[in-house]
Amino acid sequence: MEVNAAGGASVAVVGTGRVGTAMARILSSRGYRVAWVYDPSPDSRERAARLSGAEVADDPVDAARDAGLVLITTPDDSIASVCERIASSGEDRTGQVFVHMSGSLGLAALEPVARAGAEVACIHPLQTFADLEGAIEALPGSSFGVTCPPGLEKWARGFVADLDGTVMLIDEADRVLYHSAAVIASNLMAMVEYGAQVLFRTLGFTDRESGNALAPLIGATAANVERLGAVGALTGPLVRGDLGTILSHLEALDRLDPELCDMYRAVSLWGLRVVEERGDLEPEVVREMRDLLER
Incomplete structure (x- = not known):
């Protein structure tokens, strides 16, 4: 699936803390069509929308509904429950790619949307984000710890390349280390x-x-x-x-x-x-x- 070109499949960002907002901003500036952002905090999601040109969704299900790529950038403890909430809508997720950006969690956190038909990957920026401005500046060119099925590796490498990053392939069992x-x-x-x-x-x-x-x-x-x-x-x-x-x-x-x-x-x-x-x-x-x- 092509999700990395202007006019291609749209992107949704669920979770607009420092990492999610930085990703929305960077992807938008690099030709991705960031269509929707969602966060429980109205101020946070409005800021991400301003920086990326996205629309604000009132619910993660709405944000993810029509997106080709869904980035889950919530706190680690919320990733699985957000995916469960999205999957509980009963909608077919075939043709969508769901990516979380946690360092320690693996593909299991994305299992609910995978069961609904989505392809899934973990792509974690090996970088520190003390504030939003620093995150926007530091994220491009970073290394990224990638865990994904073999069939999605080519896409993941292309996605990281669009961020001027370097791929570090990490086995599912090794993500905590x-x-x-x-x-x-x-x-x-x-x-x-x-x-x-x-x-x-x-x-x-x-x-x-x-x-x-x-x-x-x-x-x-x-x-x-x-x-x-x-x-x-x-x-x-x-x-x-x-x-x-x-x-x-x-x-x-x-x-x-x-x-x-x-x-x-x-x-x-x-x-x-x-x-x-x-x-x-x-x-x-x-x-x-x-x-x-x-x-």
């Missing part, structure tokens, strides 16, 4: 950076000031990971085996914020796996660091 990797790389990294900002607050810096100072460091680290891989990108006292420096960090952090000290210990203990994989330090030095971090 795939999404866990994404959470570690993005969400947990932000939590770690929060720890750094907490320390800068004690030094008298605002979050904006420390954010500006840390951004080049974070960016350079990300660039090193891209160029060298995480193992090659790791630097600092752990890689050098600087026991005295690590001890001073632990003592200072424990006095200031024991929970932050625990985080430092846990992440550093994980980092010892990187140190061991690199093989730059003598095993005895690694053992001493482990003993220090586990005290």
Whole structure:
């Protein structure tokens, strides 16, 4: 089915949070005919309609009725129930493609509309969306975790190509691990950076000031990971085996914020796996660091 050309089959977006609204806007700007948007929040769906030129539907069944492509971009816990609601209309969904954009859920969440005749796929943008403007800017060119039946793979690749994206084929059984990797790389990294900002607050810096100072460091680290891989990108006292420096960090952090000290210990203990994989330090030095971090 062709759904990726101006004048072709129409698109419906069900769920107009940051991802859904960004998708509606981007697809509309790239020749897709975004016809309908739906969200329980009137403000959210009206905003998506303004940005994409779509009509506002009062119900997900109405939004999906005549669309060739239906994007389900609701919160994860709502995807299956939304699909069940659409399927309960009893309408034949043959000829339609339903796509959800969850990272962890698989095709099973789309089973109700699949039973009604629709083709189904999971296409998750491997990207972070802190706000709508950032989502619209960041989504094109991202990698996308794709799970779909073999017969729909060609279409899915074309859809991702229209977003200037890269396809990562993910088996149904592996989606939770795939999404866990994404959470570690993005969400947990932000939590770690929060720890750094907490320390800068004690030094008298605002979050904006420390954010500006840390951004080049974070960016350079990300660039090193891209160029060298995480193992090659790791630097600092752990890689050098600087026991005295690590001890001073632990003592200072424990006095200031024991929970932050625990985080430092846990992440550093994980980092010892990187140190061991690199093989730059003598095993005895690694053992001493482990003993220090586990005290």
